[in-house]
Amino acid sequence: MSTPWYRRIAEGLTRSRERLGEELNVLLRRGPNLDEEFWTELEDTLIGADIGVTATTEIVDHLRDQAARKALPDAASVVDALAEQLAGEFPTPDEDPLALTPVTILVVGVNGTGKTTSVGKLAKQITDEGRSVILGSADTFRAAAAEQLDIWADRAQVPIVRKERGADPAAVAFDTVAEAEATGADVALIDTAGRLHTSADLMRELEKVQRVTANRSKPPVRTLLVMDATTGQNGLAQAREFHTSLTIDGIVMTKLDGTAKGGIAVAVARELGIPILRIGVGEGIDDLRPFDALGFARALVGMGDA
Numbered sequence: 126m127s128t129p130w131y132r133r134i135a136e137g138l139t140r141s142r143e144r145l146g147e148e149l150n151v152l153l154r155r156g157p158n159l160d161e162e163f164w165t166e167l168e169d170t171l172i173g174a175d176i177g178v179t180a181t182t183e184i185v186d187h188l189r190d191q192a193a194r195k196a197l198p199d200a201a202s203v204v205d206a207l208a209e210q211l212a213g214e215f216p217t218p219d220e221d222p223l224a225l226t227p228v229t230i231l232v233v234g235v236n237g238t239g240k241t242t243s244v245g246k247l248a249k250q251i252t253d254e255g256r257s258v259i260l261g262s263a264d265t266f267r268a269a270a271a272e273q274l275d276i277w278a279d280r281a282q283v284p285i286v287r288k289e290r291g292a293d294p295a296a297v298a299f300d301t302v303a304e305a306e307a308t309g310a311d312v313a314l315i316d317t318a319g320r321l322h323t324s325a326d327l328m329r330e331l332e333k334v335q336r337v338t339a340n341r342s343k344p345p346v347r348t349l350l351v352m353d354a355t356t357g358q359n360g361l362a363q364a365r366e367f368h369t370s371l372t373i374d375g376i377v378m379t380k381l382d383g384t385a386k387g388g389i390a391v392a393v394a395r396e397l398g399i400p401i402l403r404i405g406v407g408e409g410i411d412d413l414r415p416f417d418a419l420g421f422a423r424a425l426v427g428m429g430d431a
Contacts, residue, residue: 137406138424141387145174146427149204157199159192167203174388174425175357176211180395184210204426211422214391218400221415222347222374223247226256229302229313229342233331233371234351235363236319239379239405241270243351244316245277246413247403251312252281259308261301261315262287263294263334274316284308294318294330295337302342313342328370335371347374349402352393355384361393368397377413379405387425 148170152163164185171181188203188210197203222228230247234240241264248258260278262285264270271287278285286301298315305313317334318327339346350373352360367373376399381387394401401416 137382137404137412138387138421139382140385141174141381142425142427144385145170145388145425148173149207149426153200153204155200157201159197159200159203163200163203164189171388173386175384175386175392176388177358177361177392177396180214180392184214208419208422208426211391211425212419214395215416215418215421216394216398216400217418218375218402221402222345222349223251223312223402225345225347226311227305227313227344228311229305229315229338229344229346231298231315231317231335231338231346231348232351232377233317233348233367233373234319235353236267238319238351238353238356240319240351241273241277241316243377243379243403243405243413244314245274245280246410248277248283248314249281249410250413251314252283256311257309258283258312258314259301259305259310260285261297261313263297263301263315264318265290265292265294265297266318270316270318295334298334298338299341302338306343313344328366332370348372349375349377350399351377351379354378354381354387354389357384357386357389358392360389361396364393364397364399368399373397373399375400375402377401377403377405378416379413382406382412390421 152166168181168185172178191206192203232240232244248260251258260274260283262271262274268290286304288297301313301315348371350364350367352364378390378401381404390401403413404416405413
Protein backbone atom coordinates (compact mmCIF):
# COMPACT_ATOMS: atom_id res chain seq x y z
CA MET A 126 0.00 0.00 0.00
CA SER A 127 1.63 3.21 -1.15
CA THR A 128 1.60 6.30 1.02
CA PRO A 129 -0.08 8.47 -1.67
CA TRP A 130 -2.86 5.90 -2.00
CA TYR A 131 -3.34 5.79 1.75
CA ARG A 132 -3.47 9.54 2.00
CA ARG A 133 -6.01 9.79 -0.81
CA ILE A 134 -8.33 7.19 0.69
CA ALA A 135 -7.84 8.61 4.19
CA GLU A 136 -8.80 12.07 2.94
CA GLY A 137 -11.78 10.62 1.09
CA LEU A 138 -12.95 8.82 4.21
CA THR A 139 -12.58 11.88 6.42
CA ARG A 140 -16.20 11.88 7.61
CA SER A 141 -16.22 8.16 8.36
CA ARG A 142 -12.79 8.01 9.97
CA GLU A 143 -13.43 11.08 12.12
CA ARG A 144 -16.66 9.59 13.43
CA LEU A 145 -15.44 6.03 13.92
CA GLY A 146 -11.94 7.10 14.99
CA GLU A 147 -13.29 9.51 17.59
CA GLU A 148 -15.64 6.90 19.06
CA LEU A 149 -12.77 4.40 19.23
CA ASN A 150 -10.67 7.06 20.96
CA VAL A 151 -13.45 7.48 23.50
CA LEU A 152 -13.21 3.75 24.16
CA LEU A 153 -9.46 4.01 24.66
CA ARG A 154 -9.78 6.98 27.01
CA ARG A 155 -12.08 5.08 29.32
CA GLY A 156 -9.16 2.84 30.30
CA PRO A 157 -7.29 -0.28 29.22
CA ASN A 158 -9.59 -2.89 30.75
CA LEU A 159 -11.31 -5.36 28.46
CA ASP A 160 -14.43 -5.60 30.56
CA GLU A 161 -17.97 -6.28 29.38
CA GLU A 162 -18.69 -2.58 29.05
CA PHE A 163 -15.79 -2.20 26.60
CA TRP A 164 -17.10 -4.96 24.32
CA THR A 165 -20.64 -3.58 24.43
CA GLU A 166 -19.46 -0.09 23.52
CA LEU A 167 -17.29 -1.50 20.71
CA GLU A 168 -20.34 -3.26 19.29
CA ASP A 169 -22.39 -0.06 19.46
CA THR A 170 -19.61 1.87 17.72
CA LEU A 171 -19.36 -0.57 14.81
CA ILE A 172 -23.12 -0.80 14.38
CA GLY A 173 -23.19 3.00 14.28
CA ALA A 174 -20.70 2.89 11.39
CA ASP A 175 -23.27 0.86 9.37
CA ILE A 176 -21.30 -2.37 9.48
CA GLY A 177 -24.52 -4.16 10.40
CA VAL A 178 -25.70 -6.03 13.48
CA THR A 179 -24.83 -9.58 12.39
CA ALA A 180 -21.43 -8.63 11.03
CA THR A 181 -20.63 -6.57 14.12
CA THR A 182 -21.59 -9.39 16.48
CA GLU A 183 -19.35 -11.86 14.68
CA ILE A 184 -16.46 -9.40 14.36
CA VAL A 185 -16.57 -8.57 18.08
CA ASP A 186 -16.89 -12.26 19.02
CA HIS A 187 -13.79 -12.98 16.95
CA LEU A 188 -11.91 -10.12 18.61
CA ARG A 189 -12.95 -11.43 22.03
CA ASP A 190 -11.57 -14.84 21.10
CA GLN A 191 -8.40 -13.29 19.72
CA ALA A 192 -7.95 -11.23 22.89
CA ALA A 193 -8.15 -14.41 24.98
CA ARG A 194 -5.98 -16.61 22.74
CA LYS A 195 -3.26 -14.04 22.14
CA ALA A 196 -3.56 -12.51 25.60
CA LEU A 197 -4.05 -9.03 24.17
CA PRO A 198 -3.16 -6.77 27.07
CA ASP A 199 -5.51 -3.84 26.70
CA ALA A 200 -8.15 -1.97 24.72
CA ALA A 201 -5.53 -0.35 22.46
CA SER A 202 -4.30 -3.73 21.25
CA VAL A 203 -7.87 -4.76 20.42
CA VAL A 204 -8.42 -1.61 18.39
CA ASP A 205 -5.13 -2.29 16.58
CA ALA A 206 -6.41 -5.77 15.70
CA LEU A 207 -9.74 -4.33 14.50
CA ALA A 208 -8.37 -3.04 11.16
CA GLU A 209 -6.99 -6.46 10.21
CA GLN A 210 -10.25 -8.07 11.24
CA LEU A 211 -12.26 -5.64 9.10
CA ALA A 212 -9.92 -6.15 6.15
CA GLY A 213 -10.47 -9.89 6.41
CA GLU A 214 -14.20 -9.41 5.86
CA PHE A 215 -13.66 -8.40 2.22
CA PRO A 216 -13.61 -11.18 -0.40
CA THR A 217 -10.42 -11.31 -2.43
CA PRO A 218 -11.23 -11.13 -6.16
CA ASP A 219 -9.99 -13.96 -8.36
CA GLU A 220 -9.38 -11.34 -11.04
CA ASP A 221 -9.79 -7.66 -11.75
CA PRO A 222 -12.30 -7.61 -14.63
CA LEU A 223 -11.20 -4.10 -15.52
CA ALA A 224 -7.68 -5.36 -16.13
CA LEU A 225 -8.75 -8.08 -18.58
CA THR A 226 -8.05 -7.64 -22.31
CA PRO A 227 -10.23 -8.15 -24.23
CA VAL A 228 -13.33 -7.93 -22.04
CA THR A 229 -16.94 -6.78 -22.15
CA ILE A 230 -18.11 -4.92 -19.03
CA LEU A 231 -21.77 -4.33 -18.18
CA VAL A 232 -22.33 -1.64 -15.55
CA VAL A 233 -25.60 -1.76 -13.60
CA GLY A 234 -27.11 0.08 -10.65
CA VAL A 235 -29.88 2.31 -9.37
CA ASN A 236 -30.28 5.86 -10.72
CA GLY A 237 -28.26 8.40 -8.78
CA THR A 238 -25.46 6.08 -7.68
CA GLY A 239 -22.91 7.68 -10.00
CA LYS A 240 -23.14 4.83 -12.49
CA THR A 241 -22.73 6.79 -15.74
CA THR A 242 -20.01 8.98 -14.23
CA SER A 243 -18.17 5.85 -13.09
CA VAL A 244 -18.38 4.42 -16.61
CA GLY A 245 -16.87 7.63 -17.96
CA LYS A 246 -14.08 7.70 -15.38
CA LEU A 247 -13.24 4.06 -16.05
CA ALA A 248 -13.12 4.72 -19.79
CA LYS A 249 -10.70 7.60 -19.30
CA GLN A 250 -8.52 5.59 -16.92
CA ILE A 251 -8.38 2.60 -19.29
CA THR A 252 -7.44 4.76 -22.27
CA ASP A 253 -4.78 6.48 -20.16
CA GLU A 254 -3.30 3.00 -19.63
CA GLY A 255 -2.95 2.67 -23.39
CA ARG A 256 -5.86 0.32 -24.03
CA SER A 257 -8.69 0.98 -26.47
CA VAL A 258 -12.28 1.38 -25.27
CA ILE A 259 -15.69 1.55 -26.91
CA LEU A 260 -18.64 2.84 -24.90
CA GLY A 261 -22.21 1.56 -25.19
CA SER A 262 -25.07 3.83 -24.12
CA ALA A 263 -27.66 1.20 -23.22
CA ASP A 264 -29.41 3.55 -20.81
CA THR A 265 -32.02 4.48 -23.41
CA PHE A 266 -34.62 5.36 -20.80
CA ARG A 267 -32.98 8.51 -19.41
CA ALA A 268 -32.11 11.07 -22.08
CA ALA A 269 -29.52 12.78 -19.93
CA ALA A 270 -27.58 9.52 -19.56
CA ALA A 271 -26.66 9.41 -23.25
CA GLU A 272 -25.67 13.07 -23.23
CA GLN A 273 -23.60 12.56 -20.10
CA LEU A 274 -21.84 9.57 -21.64
CA ASP A 275 -21.22 11.57 -24.83
CA ILE A 276 -19.28 14.10 -22.75
CA TRP A 277 -17.15 11.35 -21.25
CA ALA A 278 -16.60 9.78 -24.69
CA ASP A 279 -15.28 13.14 -25.92
CA ARG A 280 -13.10 13.53 -22.85
CA ALA A 281 -11.60 10.06 -23.24
CA GLN A 282 -11.53 10.33 -27.03
CA VAL A 283 -13.33 7.01 -27.47
CA PRO A 284 -16.20 5.98 -29.79
CA ILE A 285 -19.70 5.48 -28.45
CA VAL A 286 -22.59 3.32 -29.65
CA ARG A 287 -26.03 4.76 -28.99
CA LYS A 288 -29.57 4.65 -30.34
CA GLU A 289 -32.65 6.83 -30.07
CA ARG A 290 -34.36 7.24 -26.73
CA GLY A 291 -36.60 4.28 -25.90
CA ALA A 292 -34.64 1.83 -28.07
CA ASP A 293 -34.10 -1.73 -26.85
CA PRO A 294 -31.13 -1.63 -24.43
CA ALA A 295 -30.22 -5.20 -25.36
CA ALA A 296 -29.88 -4.10 -29.01
CA VAL A 297 -27.47 -1.35 -27.95
CA ALA A 298 -25.41 -3.85 -25.97
CA PHE A 299 -25.41 -6.25 -28.95
CA ASP A 300 -24.25 -3.51 -31.33
CA THR A 301 -21.57 -2.33 -28.89
CA VAL A 302 -20.10 -5.82 -28.67
CA ALA A 303 -20.22 -6.18 -32.45
CA GLU A 304 -18.49 -2.82 -32.94
CA ALA A 305 -15.82 -3.69 -30.37
CA GLU A 306 -15.15 -6.93 -32.22
CA ALA A 307 -15.02 -5.22 -35.62
CA THR A 308 -12.59 -2.54 -34.44
CA GLY A 309 -10.50 -4.75 -32.15
CA ALA A 310 -11.26 -2.69 -29.06
CA ASP A 311 -9.71 -4.00 -25.85
CA VAL A 312 -12.67 -3.10 -23.65
CA ALA A 313 -16.38 -2.72 -24.40
CA LEU A 314 -17.86 -0.71 -21.53
CA ILE A 315 -21.67 -0.69 -21.51
CA ASP A 316 -23.74 1.67 -19.38
CA THR A 317 -27.18 0.24 -18.61
CA ALA A 318 -30.31 2.02 -17.41
CA GLY A 319 -30.48 2.86 -13.74
CA ARG A 320 -32.99 0.44 -12.35
CA LEU A 321 -35.23 0.61 -9.33
CA HIS A 322 -34.43 -2.73 -7.76
CA THR A 323 -38.10 -3.10 -6.79
CA SER A 324 -39.30 -3.09 -10.42
CA ALA A 325 -39.63 -6.68 -11.64
CA ASP A 326 -40.16 -5.64 -15.28
CA LEU A 327 -37.08 -3.48 -15.35
CA MET A 328 -34.96 -6.13 -13.66
CA ARG A 329 -36.11 -8.64 -16.27
CA GLU A 330 -34.96 -6.20 -18.94
CA LEU A 331 -31.52 -6.11 -17.35
CA GLU A 332 -31.45 -9.89 -17.26
CA LYS A 333 -32.14 -9.82 -21.01
CA VAL A 334 -29.31 -7.34 -21.59
CA GLN A 335 -26.91 -9.56 -19.66
CA ARG A 336 -28.07 -12.68 -21.54
CA VAL A 337 -27.85 -11.08 -25.00
CA THR A 338 -24.42 -9.64 -24.23
CA ALA A 339 -23.10 -12.97 -22.98
CA ASN A 340 -24.39 -14.76 -26.08
CA ARG A 341 -22.86 -12.23 -28.50
CA SER A 342 -19.53 -11.45 -26.86
CA LYS A 343 -16.51 -13.58 -27.65
CA PRO A 344 -14.42 -11.94 -24.88
CA PRO A 345 -15.51 -12.70 -21.30
CA VAL A 346 -18.45 -10.68 -19.98
CA ARG A 347 -18.31 -9.23 -16.49
CA THR A 348 -21.03 -7.27 -14.68
CA LEU A 349 -20.22 -4.53 -12.19
CA LEU A 350 -22.73 -3.09 -9.72
CA VAL A 351 -22.32 0.59 -8.85
CA MET A 352 -23.47 1.44 -5.33
CA ASP A 353 -23.84 4.77 -3.53
CA ALA A 354 -22.25 4.50 -0.07
CA THR A 355 -24.43 7.32 1.27
CA THR A 356 -27.55 5.14 0.93
CA GLY A 357 -26.28 2.85 3.69
CA GLN A 358 -28.41 -0.16 4.56
CA ASN A 359 -30.88 0.75 1.80
CA GLY A 360 -28.03 0.37 -0.66
CA LEU A 361 -27.36 -3.07 0.76
CA ALA A 362 -31.00 -4.00 0.11
CA GLN A 363 -30.63 -2.78 -3.48
CA ALA A 364 -27.44 -4.79 -3.97
CA ARG A 365 -29.14 -7.88 -2.59
CA GLU A 366 -31.88 -7.64 -5.24
CA PHE A 367 -29.44 -7.07 -8.10
CA HIS A 368 -27.38 -10.04 -6.93
CA THR A 369 -30.51 -12.20 -6.91
CA SER A 370 -31.48 -11.27 -10.48
CA LEU A 371 -28.05 -10.98 -12.11
CA THR A 372 -24.60 -12.48 -11.93
CA ILE A 373 -22.58 -9.67 -10.30
CA ASP A 374 -18.81 -9.99 -10.56
CA GLY A 375 -17.75 -6.93 -8.62
CA ILE A 376 -18.83 -3.73 -6.91
CA VAL A 377 -17.89 -0.12 -7.58
CA MET A 378 -18.74 1.85 -4.44
CA THR A 379 -19.11 5.58 -4.97
CA LYS A 380 -19.48 8.63 -2.71
CA LEU A 381 -17.57 7.21 0.24
CA ASP A 382 -16.41 10.77 0.85
CA GLY A 383 -20.03 11.78 1.41
CA THR A 384 -20.88 9.53 4.34
CA ALA A 385 -19.87 9.16 7.97
CA LYS A 386 -20.83 5.48 7.80
CA GLY A 387 -18.17 3.96 5.56
CA GLY A 388 -18.66 0.65 7.34
CA ILE A 389 -21.41 -0.06 4.80
CA ALA A 390 -18.62 -1.30 2.52
CA VAL A 391 -17.90 -4.04 5.05
CA ALA A 392 -21.58 -4.95 5.37
CA VAL A 393 -22.09 -5.22 1.60
CA ALA A 394 -18.97 -7.21 0.81
CA ARG A 395 -19.50 -9.51 3.76
CA GLU A 396 -23.15 -10.33 3.17
CA LEU A 397 -23.02 -10.70 -0.60
CA GLY A 398 -19.57 -12.21 -0.91
CA ILE A 399 -18.86 -9.95 -3.92
CA PRO A 400 -15.47 -8.24 -4.11
CA ILE A 401 -15.29 -4.46 -4.10
CA LEU A 402 -13.13 -3.53 -7.09
CA ARG A 403 -13.18 0.27 -7.11
CA ILE A 404 -14.13 2.96 -4.62
CA GLY A 405 -15.05 6.58 -5.25
CA VAL A 406 -13.69 9.09 -2.73
CA GLY A 407 -14.23 12.35 -4.60
CA GLU A 408 -15.36 14.05 -7.79
CA GLY A 409 -12.06 13.92 -9.70
CA ILE A 410 -11.27 11.28 -12.28
CA ASP A 411 -8.43 9.96 -10.10
CA ASP A 412 -10.77 9.62 -7.14
CA LEU A 413 -12.15 6.34 -8.45
CA ARG A 414 -9.49 4.06 -7.04
CA PRO A 415 -8.66 0.34 -6.99
CA PHE A 416 -9.79 -1.12 -3.68
CA ASP A 417 -7.23 -2.20 -1.09
CA ALA A 418 -8.89 -3.97 1.84
CA LEU A 419 -6.26 -3.34 4.51
CA GLY A 420 -5.65 0.22 3.37
CA PHE A 421 -9.37 0.91 3.50
CA ALA A 422 -9.77 -0.68 6.93
CA ARG A 423 -6.82 1.19 8.40
CA ALA A 424 -8.11 4.48 7.00
CA LEU A 425 -11.62 3.74 8.27
CA VAL A 426 -10.51 3.26 11.87
CA GLY A 427 -8.14 6.24 11.68
CA MET A 428 -4.84 4.40 11.85
CA GLY A 429 -1.63 5.71 10.31
CA ASP A 430 -0.01 4.28 7.18
CA ALA A 431 1.79 0.98 7.48
